[in-house]
Amino acid sequence: MKSTLFLTAALVTFAAQVSAQTTAPLRAAADQITTKQGPLTVQPITHGSVVLTWNGKTIYVDPYGGPEAYAGLAAPDVVLITDIHGDHLDSKTLAGLPVSKALMVVPNAVAEKLPAEYRAQVRILNNGQQLDTLGMRVSAIPMYNLPEAPDAMHTKGRGNGYVVNLGGKNVYFSGDTEDTPEMRALKGIDVAFVCMNLPYTMDVQQAAQGVLAFKPGIVYPYHYRGQSGLSDVATFKKTVNTANKKIDVRLRNWYPSAK
Template sequence: MKAQPDTTDYYGPISVTRISHAALYIGYENELIAVDPYGEGADYTMLPKATTVLITHDHYDHYDPEALRAIATDQTVFIAPPKATERLRVDGFTQRIITLANGDTTDYNRSIRIRALPAYNVVRERRPGVPFHPKGEGNGYLLTINEKRIYIAGDTELIPEMRELNFIFIAFLPLMLPYTMSEEEFIEAAKIIEPEYLYPYHYETVDRKRIQEQLAVVQVR
């Protein structure tokens, strides 16, 4: 049996529900944003419909057409980088699709602003000269909701662009070798970004207690 969401955390009018792997829901007022739905970790036919879907990149564990179909309605808005939006169209999704490359911003909803940020490998490669996540292909996302800034890093290593982030309320950072960050890099990234609340995601195992001990001013969820 597939796992169902384990917790929902509430930050005033903003809610965060962890699903599995890199998948999560962010709720605000009448909006329910699904990030990287992935059916291997949860039965999406049992989960709420999404008003918006954010896709960070087109790898199978982030772009899952069957999970998308299970939670999409005719009114669902898809936001994704160029390669993923091409796949959405090929796979027959006819809903509104917003393509965001690194640095692009959309105010598609008057209450929510979304900016696409770089997410890529600096060192780790699939084979020589071919990173697991090439720069420019995938997105991280910076959401501004109710004047709170939420950073969803996507599949990335510790990259220089993280030093430009500030006033982050909630951050989701990946912790999984060889594709993203080691625990040491994860902790360094958290110290650089210094969010109020930190969610490790895209991991196989995680020692939250050990991470929390090294991040005194950050609350690890």
């Protein structure tokens, strides 16, 4: 009888372990970057979505891909949203995440499209504006297509890239942009997340030349799934490091479920 009970308990434990492994989200391993106020943890999620953890605070950037992609991560203190498109402003994903206490930093165009339930949590930042909150500084950077045109997919002034200062480290999120003069003119960027997906943003060579202009310490190619599939991030890395070996190009799998 005892052996039967022991076997049953063992099978239940094994089944629970298998279930946990089966339901665990697929995502790249997190990185840690040293700051003056402790480690900054960088957790790639998918496409343009990133979670940062620093000094007891958690920041979600463009939460997208379904709430299950964020399983096991702390609830956000701050949510940054760059643009109105569904891979940045994803209302279904937001609805499934514990964001009720988070400050939402967004451009005006995003604020106008957010569900009314989030209105009290929203702080609007437009291009060129800054916000100091929770020990960090958030600066809104223009993001747009070149050449500028009224019918462009991303017009100047609608969306934000962001530079977030955390413990003395400047972290840049490009959002959907090309290698604009504003991006090329960035100074003192320690960590950069740079998009590259045609026809929506820029190609690999444009992204590489933009990065070579502003020289971040670390750069992550992200948001690199375009109309024709995944961009060649290995070529991006080779192009950048052939010209400047000091830039740490970190390739991570932002599309772990892609076939």
